[in-house]
Amino acid sequence: MDIKHRAAAQRLDRSNDQPVCELFWHLKGNPERVRETLQKITQDLSAAGLSEQAIGNAEVVFAEIFNNIVNHAYAGRKDGDIQATAYAGPMALRCVVKDFGHAMPRLELPKGQLPDSSGPLESLPEGGFGWFLIRQLTQGLSYDRFEEQNILTFELPY
Amino acid sequence: MQLNAEVHDNLMLVKLQADRLDAAVAIEFKDQMRAVTQGGPARVVLDLGQVSFLDSSGLGAVVAAMKHLGNDRRLELADLQPNVEKVFKLTCMDRVFIIHESGDAALASSVNVA
Numbered sequence: 001m002d003i004k005h006r007a008a009a010q011r012l013d014r015s016n017d018q019p020v021c022e023l024f025w026h027l028k029g030n031p032e033r034v035r036e037t038l039q040k041i042t043q044d045l046s047a048a049g050l051s052e053q054a055i056g057n058a059e060v061v062f063a064e065i066f067n068n069i070v071n072h073a074y075a076g077r078k079d080g081d082i083q084a085t086a087y088a089g090p091m092a093l094r095c096v097v098k099d100f101g102h103a104m105p106r107l108e109l110p111k112g113q114l115p116d117s118s119g120p121l122e123s124l125p126e127g128g129f130g131w132f133l134i135r136q137l138t139q140g141l142s143y144d145r146f147e148e149q150n151i152l153t154f155e156l157p158y
Numbered sequence: 159m160q161l162n163a164e165v166h167d168n169l170m171l172v173k174l175q176a177d178r179l180d181a182a183v184a185i186e187f188k189d190q191m192r193a194v195t196q197g198g199p200a201r202v203v204l205d206l207g208q209v210s211f212l213d214s215s216g217l218g219a220v221v222a223a224m225k226h227l228g229n230d231r232r233l234e235l236a237d238l239q240p241n242v243e244k245v246f247k248l249t250c251m252d253r254v255f256i257i258h259e260s261g262d263a264a265l266a267s268s269v270n271v272a
Contacts, residue, residue, distance in 0.1 A: 031180070031181045031182035032182055034180075034181065034182070035178065035180060035182050038180075038211070052240075053240075056240065056241040056244065057244075059211060059241065060213065060241070060244070060245060063180065063181075063211075063213040064213060064214055067181050067213060067214070067215060070181070071181075114249065114250065115249075117249075117250055117251060117253070117254050121224070121225055121228075121229055122225065124221050124224070124225060124254060125218075125221065126218040126219075126221045126222050126225070127214065127215075127218045129214035129217055129218070129245075129249050130213075130214045132248075132249065133214060133245065133248060133249065136248050137248075
């Protein structure tokens with residue numbers, strides 16, 4: 001295991017508890033496959049015994065991450081591979097999402113500040129909510145770029 | 159995805175017939191909203207009761223639909239399901255829209271205003 005992957009794995013295993021179960025999803029990066037995969041994810045998380053609220057949060061987070069990969073990392077392609085793994089630990093779902101597209105600008109995660117919606121009608125934001133939602137609903141969010149892969153790790157508290 | 163529009167006196171009730179308002183249908187939704195709200199009453203209520211999931215693309219499309227109505231008309235929302243309501247609340251967009259418990263509640267409020 002290379003250093004970056006080991007670092008990501010250690011982040012997932014930083015407490016000594018044993019994962020209850022491990023789930024894996026693979027999809028091609030386009031809106032139709034994203035939609036199908038989100039439905040599969042909610043089914044699998046339901047089967048794993050997560051609460052409706054935790055499943056709802058996971059669906060929003062995976063949706064925003066996948067959409068970001070489709071629109072930015074794989075901009076202009078419809079067949080880019082996306083891999084997602086989730087380990088159901090006792091306190092949180094620990095997740096890793098990988099893609100093989102363009103790197104994040106400056107190799108940094110977007111700050112994800114809430115767009116300002118206090119102005120007049122014409123100025124209301126129609127986008128820019130994605131990373132804000134991801135940051136609101138996750139903890140321990142981190143990004144690595146290694147050998148042409150984007151690796152996002154995070155936890156979804158139950 | 160389909161939009162069903164009914165005109166009640168001074169209010170147009172638009173029901174979105176889809177389980178999901180997401181990146182796969184956001185553009186189609188915006189286009190259809192423009193078409194069905196062309197002309198008609200100043201108040202437009204979008205009933206999202208059938209929608210169990212909305213992502214930020216869907217949220218952006220709802221905002222775009224309101225902006226398209228302009229300053230003389232208004233888009234209101236009705237019957238937000240829990241996971242949809244959560245996205246509106248987290249992003250503070252629940253403060254931008256008037257949100258009714260149901261399409262019927264929106265119609266009742268129309269009587270009060272009139």
